[in-house]
Amino acid sequence: MRSGADLGRLRAGGPADIAVFALNGAIMTPAIDPITTLVAGGSGKVTRAVFVDGRLSMRRIAGQAEVAGLDLLDAQTRAQAQFDGLVAKYPERSWQHPPLSELFPPSYPLESS
Numbered sequence: 001m002r003s004g005a006d007l008g009r010l011r012a013g014g015p016a017d018i019a020v021f022a023l024n025g026a027i028m029t030p031a032i033d034p035i036t037t038l039v040a041g042g043s044g045k046v047t048r049a050v051f052v053d054g055r056l057s058m059r060r061i062a063g064q065a066e067v068a069g070l071d072l073l074d075a076q077t078r079a080q081a082q083f084d085g086l087v088a089k090y091p092e093r094s095w096q097h098p099p100l101s102e103l104f105p106p107s108y109p110l111e112s113s
Helices: 034-041 072-088
Strands: 018-021 047-052 055-061 064-067
Antiparallel strands (some): 055 064
């Protein structure tokens, strides 16, 4: 639990919650002042690091986000597998049980090789 004396203070070893943003990129232009620019045009894409209770929680290196304690590639793989499993069940759960190709037609024609 934080004491009132810790609020608003940055110090080595302190329990700070801090977010670091890059405001100098093209997506943050034109700029007004840092806070207004971040609120008006910011997104997760400009987040460079997040510290929670003084510990690194998230950082972005070379455009790739890393979250402490989470393997993002594994999470993405598991999420895609779960989604694919749900999509595979659509025909049996849809009226007249159309094939997936009718439920989710391709955005462009597929050519056979």
